[in-house]
Amino acid sequence: MSERKKLDRRDFMRGAAAVAFTGATWAAVGEKTETKYWQLDPAKCTQCGRCTTHCVLTPSAVKCLNQFDICGYCDLCFGYLQPGSRNLDTGAENQLCPTAAIERKYIEAPYYEYKIHEDKCIGCAKCVKACLVFGNGSFYLQIRQDICINCNECSIAKSCPSDCFSEVPESNPYMFLTGDTHLAHPPA
Amino acid sequence: MLEKREFDKSDFFWRLSTTVTIVSGLFSVIIFILLAVNYFQITRLDPVNHELLTELRQTYASLPEKDEALAQRIRDLDLITRRAFFTSQTFLQGGAWMMLITVSVFLIAFKNMIRWRPHLPELADVPTADKEFLAYAQSRHLITWAGVGLLFGGMMTAYFSESALTKEMVEAATSAASADGAAPADGAAPADPAAAPAGDAAAVPAVATVPPPTWEEMLVNWPSFRGPGSNGVAHFTTAPTTWDVDAGTNIKWKADLTLPGKNSPVFWGGKLYISAADETTREVYCYNADTGEQLWKQTVPNFPGTPAESPKDVMEDTGFAASTMVAHGDMAFAIFANGDLVAYKSDGTQAWGKNLGVAKNHYGYSSSLLAYDKLLYVQYDDSEKPRLLAFDTATGNEAWTVNRKKISWASPIFAKTNVGDHLILTSEKDVDGYNPLTGAPLWTVECLGGEVAPSAAYANGMVFAANEYAMANGITLGGTPEAVEATVTWEFDELLPEVSSPVGDGERFYYGTTVGDIVCLDAKTGENLWTQEVEDGIDASPILVGDRVYLADKSGIMYIFRASATYEELGKLKLGSASYATPAYLDKRMYVRTPEQLYCIEAP
Numbered sequence: 001m002s003e004r005k006k007l008d009r010r011d012f013m014r015g016a017a018a019v020a021f022t023g024a025t026w027a028a029v030g031e032k033t034e035t036k037y038w039q040l041d042p043a044k045c046t047q048c049g050r051c052t053t054h055c056v057l058t059p060s061a062v063k064c065l066n067q068f069d070i071c072g073y074c075d076l077c078f079g080y081l082q083p084g085s086r087n088l089d090t091g092a093e094n095q096l097c098p099t100a101a102i103e104r105k106y107i108e109a110p111y112y113e114y115k116i117h118e119d120k121c122i123g124c125a126k127c128v129k130a131c132l133v134f135g136n137g138s139f140y141l142q143i144r145q146d147i148c149i150n151c152n153e154c155s156i157a158k159s160c161p162s163d164c165f166s167e168v169p170e171s172n173p174y175m176f177l178t179g180d181t182h183l184a185h186p187p188a
Numbered sequence: 189m190l191e192k193r194e195f196d197k198s199d200f201f202w203r204l205s206t207t208v209t210i211v212s213g214l215f216s217v218i219i220f221i222l223l224a225v226n227y228f229q230i231t232r233l234d235p236v237n238h239e240l241l242t243e244l245r246q247t248y249a250s251l252p253e254k255d256e257a258l259a260q261r262i263r264d265l266d267l268i269t270r271r272a273f274f275t276s277q278t279f280l281q282g283g284a285w286m287m288l289i290t291v292s293v294f295l296i297a298f299k300n301m302i303r304w305r306p307h308l309p310e311l312a313d314v315p316t317a318d319k320e321f322l323a324y325a326q327s328r329h330l331i332t333w334a335g336v337g338l339l340f341g342g343m344m345t346a347y348f349s350e351s352a353l354t355k356e357m358v359e360a361a362t363s364a365a366s367a368d369g370a371a372p373a374d375g376a377a378p379a380d381p382a383a384a385p386a387g388d389a390a391a392v393p394a395v396a397t398v399p400p401p402t403w404e405e406m407l408v409n410w411p412s413f414r415g416p417g418s419n420g421v422a423h424f425t426t427a428p429t430t431w432d433v434d435a436g437t438n439i440k441w442k443a444d445l446t447l448p449g450k451n452s453p454v455f456w457g458g459k460l461y462i463s464a465a466d467e468t469t470r471e472v473y474c475y476n477a478d479t480g481e482q483l484w485k486q487t488v489p490n491f492p493g494t495p496a497e498s499p500k501d502v503m504e505d506t507g508f509a510a511s512t513m514v515a516h517g518d519m520a521f522a523i524f525a526n527g528d529l530v531a532y533k534s535d536g537t538q539a540w541g542k543n544l545g546v547a548k549n550h551y552g553y554s555s556s557l558l559a560y561d562k563l564l565y566v567q568y569d570d571s572e573k574p575r576l577l578a579f580d581t582a583t584g585n586e587a588w589t590v591n592r593k594k595i596s597w598a599s600p601i602f603a604k605t606n607v608g609d610h611l612i613l614t615s616e617k618d619v620d621g622y623n624p625l626t627g628a629p630l631w632t633v634e635c636l637g638g639e640v641a642p643s644a645a646y647a648n649g650m651v652f653a654a655n656e657y658a659m660a661n662g663i664t665l666g667g668t669p670e671a672v673e674a675t676v677t678w679e680f681d682e683l684l685p686e687v688s689s690p691v692g693d694g695e696r697f698y699y700g701t702t703v704g705d706i707v708c709l710d711a712k713t714g715e716n717l718w719t720q721e722v723e724d725g726i727d728a729s730p731i732l733v734g735d736r737v738y739l740a741d742k743s744g745i746m747y748i749f750r751a752s753a754t755y756e757e758l759g760k761l762k763l764g765s766a767s768y769a770t771p772a773y774l775d776k777r778m779y780v781r782t783p784e785q786l787y788c789i790e791a792p
Contacts, residue, residue, distance in 0.1 A: 092267070
């Protein structure tokens with residue numbers, strides 16, 4: 001009975017190189033399948049607040065965006081200010097955002113720009129809901145793909161009450177709001 | 189340079205790796221503890237939704253004049269809460285990296301510690317006899333531990349299992365005792381309620397000696413939300429068509445309400461029941477339906493599991509007593525947002541009560557109760573474990589549970605369909621039919637979406653279910669009672685209900701929308717026969733009373749119109765206040781609940 005040849009280091013390296021070469025060739029010439037990414041459809045979103053609490057990341061990978069071509073640059077911005085705010089200024093007693101993630105910047109009377117600082121945004125959608133009810137509806141939520149770890153089964157999608165999460169192609173990973181998009185109003 | 193052999197034996201490397209293992213292990217444990225403490229602290233405090241801050245902001249907004257001191261206090265607290273939140277986030281992220289590094293170091297050091305561990309010279313082979321002895325000893329140990337494991341497993345199984353046999357034996361024994369006259373006979377005075385501890389369902393007699401109400405009895409009462417079977421159809425056709433609340437015309441009686449509650453009145457045997465609750469108090473009331481006299485009022489006690497604090501997710505629009513009660517023969521049942529489910533006898537004595545656990549529900553629990561035969565149905569819309577529960581009405585014992593896929597804010601309906609009796613429920617995705625006695629799923633249709641509050645309606649072989657952000661669906665029931673076929677026959681996607689539940693008269697379906705339209709669809713085709721714009725949005729549900737439909741808008745105007753293919757207004761009358769609840773319709777009478785009052789309108 002012949003003795004089985006023991007695999008030495010040189011043979012192992014040769015084998016590994018062959019496997020790597022084959023894999024690289026297959027990846028280069030093989031059929032490409034486009035990666036899918038989770039995204040939420042702002043037209044279906046009902047601002048339930050689960051994006052904050054159900055994402056596996058903390059803070060959530062869902063962030064608020066402001067679509068400036070829809071924004072009214074209002075002095076009395078309902079997405080920025082508490083309901084019934086006494087003063088239209090940046091005092092903490094007047095701000096709606098719990099993390100002060102929205103920056104109010106004077107442009108010219110009576111216009112103000114509202115910029116979202118995504119590092120502070122937790123995706124609670126309070127501003128989205130308020131802007132939608134009383135304003136132009138320019139605030140909306142999106143999953144930031146540079147933050148999202150693209151879970152196989154998105155934790156927020158599983159609990160989303162309005163089924164607004166779906167997988168989108170790598171070539172078009174965002175669902176930006178357009179002027180004629182009808183956003184879902186919050187339930188009465 | 190060390191030779192390989194010497195390297196392997198190095199005591200220095202063994203000591204070094206051991207030290208690194210211990211230090212990195214300790215670090216890992218400390219970091220883990222700190223991370224866990226930080227996580228639980230931040231979860232408990234929830235700085236971004238700090239209650240005090242919210243209250244202060246509301247107070248500040250409500251003051252007649254600016255209060256600089258209060259504004260400064262809000263700013264200071266806001267800074268503290270945000271700092272706490274972001275510090276916590278930074279700590280979590282930094283801590284996670286440190287944890288990863290220390291655990292990696294620990295694993296590497298541990299592996300090397302094993303590798304460089306000094307080895308003592310091996311002993312010569314143990315004599316055969318000793319090896320056998322050791323094997324025997326090992327076997328004895330294994331047998332002993334396997335026995336302990338089996339015993340423990342058996343005890344746990346016995347503890348967590350409900351013995352159907354035992355229950356049946358108790359029932360049989362109690363029935364036999366009743367028949368022998370050993371126990372109180374039917375009609376005997378009720379047991380002293382003080383004798384049974386509050387909330388202890390097990391302390392209640394195990395058998396209902398009174399036969400459950402029949403469907404015919406249910407029809408001549410108003411047992412639940414939207415009437416018998418919660419289907420929106422009144423048995424009596426004599427409801428009043430004229431009244432004036434302010435002038436008192438046709439108003440038989442009025443009773444003032446203090447505690448809030450959005451549930452609708454229910455009626456059985458001359459008694460009217462409603463519930464009310466706020467964050468701290470839950471109450472059930474019983475009125476004489478003829479005179480408006482309050483017969484009794486019960487404050488619901490705490491049951492085992494009743495949370496010390498009221499649930500936080502409850503919205504003001506929903507409230508803590510949104511679910512309509514059920515009156516079922518001699519019993520009345522109520523459920524509240526904190527999960528308390530309670531049963532009272534018609535004389536006000538508590539029959540049983542329990543807490544079902546607080547339902548995780550982001551607007552607050554709102555599903556109304558329903559009862560049929562011996563069972564009380566609870567659509568328990570807990571987002572983590574949505575389920576349909578059935579309880580024995582007499583004892584409160586759970587008869588069966590059906591797990592559901594999605595929640596809703598709607599209520600179950602009971603329908604005598606062309607293919608048997610069905611419980612029909614809506615969810616955020618489906619419309620489902622169940623066997624009312626066993627809970628067995630009979631059919632399901634995936635046709636809804638969004639956050640569903642409207643319940644379904646059934647009439648003439650058709651189920652109707654609709655919701656804003658989804659579709660209105662006409663579902664035809666066919667097949668046999670054993671194999672029901674449910675098919676979506678038509679869809680309608682224009683004006684859709686968001687809160688109000690529909691009603692059908694066999695030829696058409698009617699419903700209201702939150703933007704203020706009354707919509708009529710053809711039951712067979714889904715064609716929009718007419719739409720009538722009204723003065724305010726509609727949350728209440730339409731009720732079919734003979735050939736008339738009654739539907740109130742939120743401003744409190746009751747629209748009475750003909751159930752027909754064209755809109756024919758028969759009346760437009762004020763209820764005197766905002767209206768969220770659906771009135772109860774009995775012979776010549778309507779019982780109306782507004783936020784401030786409960787009153788009876790009687791036709792002359």
